[in-house]
Amino acid sequence: MKALIKFLRKPIASSIVAILLGFLVAAVVLAVAGYDPLGSFGALFSGALGRPKYIANVIIKATPILLTGVGVAFAFQTGLFNIGAEGQYILGTILTSIVGVMVDLPPVLEIPLLICCGIFGGALLGAFIGFLKAKFGIHEVITSIMTNWIMLYLCNFVVMSDTFHKENSTSALPINTSGYTTILYNWKKSDAGIEFLNGIPWLKEVLLKTDLNIGFIVGILVAIFAGWLLSRTKLGYELRAVGYNRDAARFSGINVDRSIILCMVISGAFCGLAGSLNITGISPHAITQLAAQEGYGFNGLSVAFIAGCSTVGCIPSSLLFAGLIYGGMSVQQVMGAPSDIINIMIGTIVFFIALPGITNALADWIERRHKEPDPNEVPVAKDGTPLPKREA
Template sequence: MKIVVKILKKPVTSTFIAIFFGFIVASIVLGVAGYNPIDAFSALFGGIFSKPKYISNTIIKATPIILTGLSVAFAFKTGLFNIGAEGQYIVGTIASTIVGIKLNLPAVLQIPLVILAGVAAGAVFGGIVGILKAKFGIHEVITSIMLNWIALYLSNFVVSTDVFHQPDSTSTYMINESGFTTILGNWKTSDAGMEFLSHHKWLSEVLLKTDVNIGIIIAIIMAVVISILLYKSAKGYELRAVGLNKDAAEFAGINVNRNIIQSMVIAGALSGLAGALAITGTAPHKLSTMAAFENNG
């Protein structure tokens, strides 16, 4: 009995229970609507696992959601509701695109600079929310929602400028190829690469038919890093203490305002990282005019 209770208390258990009941609710809704839940879920899983390229595309699409979800979860653990992950993601794509177009350095320099530009932009956008919360008591939900729209229109403005707008299109120029983070990007289209892949159908379908990139690896690493920061460091203890009880944290000598700002800077940086990896890792490697949010955050 104790083992069962111990298992039920684990976070991963609650995750699987939530997924299970999610399918139950979805089945009820589908049934009421006149659809067969089994057929619907078969089509769902078939669309994910039936072909290697579907699996790869699912992972690629999941990467920005993982990172922006991590951004929201981190802020929540520190007592803040970062509903501005979408805007932080967008400014990350803006900064990465601008740097990726303007600079054309060797990949060993270009890639870190393009990614860091996105991270920095997201951190600044998150930091603005943190400052307004810490210094003026303005609720982060209000400011982050407003900044989401500012980010969207800023992106469209950058697309329309003469410097970045690609003629006869609704997008900017593509970033320089040295900033791409696609896996084996040059090799897979070379003669040697095509020859090798012709004998490995599964690998060929993944590499040639999808924009497989390093994003998922970085997302997993960041999830581990954030977990260590929150639960294995003094700074993480401070951030969580402020989130649990600001008055008690302040009484214990913790600088509440500074920790609020730092929390939002880190959350914003994570969303900015998601935007940077989207630009460097997936086609078309550029900004396009948006009529609405893409719901990555």
């Protein structure tokens, strides 16, 4: 019992309890709607982890939301709410796509160039939002929401423009293959590669049937880097100080305006990197016409919040999120239950994560119920003075 109480007092406990509650609520909703909850969860798990291919796809899906999540978490820790991750992601994809089509260098140069383009795109948009906030006091939430839509239409404009439009499709031209970050892209399709892979069926399935790419590794490194930057460097200290108390930070000599802009630049850079990795790593390696926001930014918010806005925590939380989304598709195929149940589940998880006191309250409650009456305890009045012991 003591171990349980101790566990409940740890910060990670609230995430785990929230996840369990998310499953519970989803089970209730499914049962009320007349579907088999256990069967649905079975379909969810086998849909996410049942085959090597599925696991690889979960990792692929986790990559962009890991990075946008890190971007959101980074900004959140410095007191900014970057709801514009979506737009920064899109601008990252646009610039990567444009340069990837126009420039064809050897892969050692092309890949870093494209990645830099994506980072630049996101950072540029972040800088714009930060600049408007620092210089004109315009709330970052407004500019973020507006730029999300502006970027969506900019993307559609580039896709449909004469230079980049791929005929008879709704997408732009794919980037040059030298920019692909898919793992072993050329080798795995060569004769030698296929012959080798025939010997290892699971690896063959993973490599040939998915677009497994370097993205997630980059994402992990970035998450660790962002955590280091925030907690171990002078710059991170300044950024967080501005987030905690702007006036105190200004008084101690920190350039607050510069900090706000810089924070949005860094946060935007992570989101732009996400876009860049999606273009270079996943087919069709091109931007496509967008009818609505794709949700990379908004899912990044959820990933960041499930992780309690810890940048490193975004790694497991993005995997969880991607697993739920990807596995959720088979809930509909196998059980016929609407896959929207996954969104209900994720929403519930985030909702319970928002309630910080819930696990502590639970721990207190258990402690009170199981507390052995202590014979030596002196009864204490409300103001702290000891009360005379009652005679039995």
